[in-house]
Amino acid sequence: MSKAELKTISLEEIEALAVGAWILGTGGGGSPYLGLLNLRRLYAEGTRVQLMSPLDLDDEDWVAVVSNMGAPLVGQERLADSRNIARAVRMQEEINNIKFRAVMSVEIGGGNGVQALMAAAHLGIPVVDADCMGRAFPEAQMTSVAIGDLRPYPCTLYDPRGIEAVVTKVPSWKWMERASRKICVEMGSIASTSKAPRTGREVKDWGIHFTTTKAIRIGRAVQEANRRHEDPIAALLATEGGKKLFTGKIVDVARRTTEGFLRGTAMVDGSDADRGTKLKLSFQNEWIVAWRDEDAIATSPDLICVLDSVNGHGIGTETIRYGQRVTVVALPAPAVLTSPRGLEFVGPRAFGYDLDFRSLFSPAAAGA
Amino acid sequence: MKRIGIDVGGTNTDAVLIVDEKVVHSVKRPTTADVTSGILDALRALRAEPAAAVKVDAVVIGTTHFINAVVQRRHVQKIAAIRIGMPASASLPPFCDWPTDLASLVNGDIFMLEGGHDYDGRPFMPLDIAGLKSAARKIKDAGLRSVAVCSSFSPLDPSCETTAREILAEICPDVAVTMSHDLGRIGLLERENAALLNASLHDLAITTVAAFRKAIADSGIDAPLFLTQNDGTVMQAEIATAFPVMSFASGATNSMRGAAHLSGLDDAMVVDVGGTTSDIGQLRHGFPREANAVVEVGGVRTLFRMPDLLSIGLGGGSHVDEEPVRVGPLSVGYRLTSDALVFGGDRLTATDIAVAAGLIDIGDRSRVANLPKRLIDAALRDAWRKLEEDIDRMKTEAGDVPLLAVGGGAFLVPDRLPGISEIVRVPHGDCANAVGAAIAQVSGEADQVFRDLSREDAIAAARDIAADRAVQAGAARDSLKTVDVEDMPIAYLPGNALRVRVRVAGAIADPDLPAAA
Numbered sequence: 001m002s003k004a005e006l007k008t009i010s011l012e013e014i015e016a017l018a019v020g021a022w023i024l025g026t027g028g029g030g031s032p033y034l035g036l037l038n039l040r041r042l043y044a045e046g047t048r049v050q051l052m053s054p055l056d057l058d059d060e061d062w063v064a065v066v067s068n069m070g071a072p073l074v075g076q077e078r079l080a081d082s083r084n085i086a087r088a089v090r091m092q093e094e095i096n097n098i099k100f101r102a103v104m105s106v107e108i109g110g111g112n113g114v115q116a117l118m119a120a121a122h123l124g125i126p127v128v129d130a131d132c133m134g135r136a137f138p139e140a141q142m143t144s145v146a147i148g149d150l151r152p153y154p155c156t157l158y159d160p161r162g163i164e165a166v167v168t169k170v171p172s173w174k175w176m177e178r179a180s181r182k183i184c185v186e187m188g189s190i191a192s193t194s195k196a197p198r199t200g201r202e203v204k205d206w207g208i209h210f211t212t213t214k215a216i217r218i219g220r221a222v223q224e225a226n227r228r229h230e231d232p233i234a235a236l237l238a239t240e241g242g243k244k245l246f247t248g249k250i251v252d253v254a255r256r257t258t259e260g261f262l263r264g265t266a267m268v269d270g271s272d273a274d275r276g277t278k279l280k281l282s283f284q285n286e287w288i289v290a291w292r293d294e295d296a297i298a299t300s301p302d303l304i305c306v307l308d309s310v311n312g313h314g315i316g317t318e319t320i321r322y323g324q325r326v327t328v329v330a331l332p333a334p335a336v337l338t339s340p341r342g343l344e345f346v347g348p349r350a351f352g353y354d355l356d357f358r359s360l361f362s363p364a365a366a367g368a
Numbered sequence: 369m370k371r372i373g374i375d376v377g378g379t380n381t382d383a384v385l386i387v388d389e390k391v392v393h394s395v396k397r398p399t400t401a402d403v404t405s406g407i408l409d410a411l412r413a414l415r416a417e418p419a420a421a422v423k424v425d426a427v428v429i430g431t432t433h434f435i436n437a438v439v440q441r442r443h444v445q446k447i448a449a450i451r452i453g454m455p456a457s458a459s460l461p462p463f464c465d466w467p468t469d470l471a472s473l474v475n476g477d478i479f480m481l482e483g484g485h486d487y488d489g490r491p492f493m494p495l496d497i498a499g500l501k502s503a504a505r506k507i508k509d510a511g512l513r514s515v516a517v518c519s520s521f522s523p524l525d526p527s528c529e530t531t532a533r534e535i536l537a538e539i540c541p542d543v544a545v546t547m548s549h550d551l552g553r554i555g556l557l558e559r560e561n562a563a564l565l566n567a568s569l570h571d572l573a574i575t576t577v578a579a580f581r582k583a584i585a586d587s588g589i590d591a592p593l594f595l596t597q598n599d600g601t602v603m604q605a606e607i608a609t610a611f612p613v614m615s616f617a618s619g620a621t622n623s624m625r626g627a628a629h630l631s632g633l634d635d636a637m638v639v640d641v642g643g644t645t646s647d648i649g650q651l652r653h654g655f656p657r658e659a660n661a662v663v664e665v666g667g668v669r670t671l672f673r674m675p676d677l678l679s680i681g682l683g684g685g686s687h688v689d690e691e692p693v694r695v696g697p698l699s700v701g702y703r704l705t706s707d708a709l710v711f712g713g714d715r716l717t718a719t720d721i722a723v724a725a726g727l728i729d730i731g732d733r734s735r736v737a738n739l740p741k742r743l744i745d746a747a748l749r750d751a752w753r754k755l756e757e758d759i760d761r762m763k764t765e766a767g768d769v770p771l772l773a774v775g776g777g778a779f780l781v782p783d784r785l786p787g788i789s790e791i792v793r794v795p796h797g798d799c800a801n802a803v804g805a806a807i808a809q810v811s812g813e814a815d816q817v818f819r820d821l822s823r824e825d826a827i828a829a830a831r832d833i834a835a836d837r838a839v840q841a842g843a844a845r846d847s848l849k850t851v852d853v854e855d856m857p858i859a860y861l862p863g864n865a866l867r868v869r870v871r872v873a874g875a876i877a878d879p880d881l882p883a884a885a
Contacts (some may be wrong), residue, residue: 041460081459
């Protein structure tokens, strides 16, 4: 094992990470707030978490890929407990008889943006500055490692009641999603999971790199603009090369829960420059399509972020409600997601919309 | 319909008599340290006006007393917290996100027990009855008098919380129990926080409401007492005693609703300049626009629906400093009428500046005759600049909109402001919050699960139930409007189960008129 350069993550960076991860959550993934509370307590007790570059991994290292799976709504009642995710990782070590060098989140967006830090705090290993989505997505096959056709199993699931489950073998990522989702729903629609272990080589080839740093950068831009009483959304767009899509007020939200997913639409009534027009947002846990009249003006995998117009913080599909004043922005997607194979997994058709993906951004703008 | 509205603010206690929606008389008296003698003063002054010495149907009080207790860390009591839902959530116990100073005042003991529910209504773990009994005995032995109980998914199934209350009632019958499902929605930590805050104010609520009643009785009034809530509706005092947190933001709501009523404008910016602070908000369809999400009270996260307000430290009692010239944020508060120069004191306040500038005529004008013009101009500019900046921050549209200037310190609002089409000042505007209390509406709520109905039909059914409850509580049926609709699908129950919560509100029905069919 080579000696890698590690950087201790400060509490201030974790606070910024929580803000940035919530924005990158594109409405889903749950709020990172409870994870942040866990980390504040752990940091107060003296625990520190270290960050390592994916490029510093050895090819044969093992990396644990973690996520808290399930409905964010349930996470608001069954609060994130940092020990649970660490237990899911330990289960992988016991089953495969391996030792993990580091841990990384399956998705940087939403509450999972801090799951790796929570696991790392208990396991005493660093967090890799990378993830498998560069944002949040609702399903297990919507990842760069699935696009890369890497092995999808085994997956461990842990429920604090003491229920432990392993999906030992499946023929595809979609089957992993279906099998693990059934278990997760039985567990009460939330479970701590450790996905198929990845080698260092795989993370270097297929991970979406430096997204922890990116989330911290986004969070800082918003926090600092707020501190200076400047426009946090303008600061975010400038930092990340994003585009403003719409400004207005939420006038209707319709939700339905199917198979553990939250699907529905939200309607925004325009104000300022958008007065007199409406924007419709379709969601499946995350914001998937933005419609102006009948035209889809933005679709997955470009990131559609609904932000509080005043403070620039993200707003979730579960908590959005009538009267909120919002600004809808788009951020460029990581390149692996907009590749032809990537679009099969995360393009509009993967969510049941008969639409071609047209990015709002030039290919050059798409970065990790 | 004759009602007295009272607003107990940080500086002044205002009282108005409203007959058939019109203000007959209004008075303003200093708030006193004990609160109630100020109310008594105001009521006696109001009743001294012959036109106001009539029999009234109700007295409605809006008070910031309870939220101030939390913010100022005064009169909060030690309580026990019972969390039901283990072994989930163990790393984030009750009080885990509270400011340490407030937590140390309130946290008497924490009990975390197995039980609670899953999101689909199944029990999460069997309820730990033995643990509840043991907790109840410890609470009794420790002499704690108030308990907050919060169980996971209690808004969907409150049975763990009601069982806990029954066990507590058996073992320690004198203890007050706040159940979180009475106060909040999904979101365990925020709902629990609301319950913890509510429990911590129990003794204060009892003594405060008793003192209110005594002041009313002492002034010779015999009428039912109501307290106003955050959403601009009223609760009978008996019920309000159990839920002091529901009145947390009622002051601002009353002021904005009163401003709308007095001006006849339903859509406008509002600035309420009091003695200590100015609150800036926006009226939409006659109601304050609500804050977007989580609201912090004294540093504690809650999910109360509160008006979206910007509060700045500028009011009639604001200190004026000379080097450099600055108005606020410190204030003489309720000591305005003894400490300000025009009232014989020796503290230069914003009121003194306004008197010297000829904006109002109160107190002894000769006592500010020698203030340098340069100081007067600079102080007014500072106050105007603060108002201008913050009113603009709260505006949500680019065009010019009217601004309602109300409150006892409204003279500090200049006659022109950029982005404002006109500044509207109304008679009795200095008592807008008391007017808002007097006209506050009665609400009714339905919160239940519907099956085999479309979303529209389920919401309509919930609205009918809420309307019946509002009418039962004293509302006029033809005045009812839907204030709030929330629906949440519940998976894994047969027949498209949908949980719907609807809140309606309307005017208090005139007891002299036959009830509308």
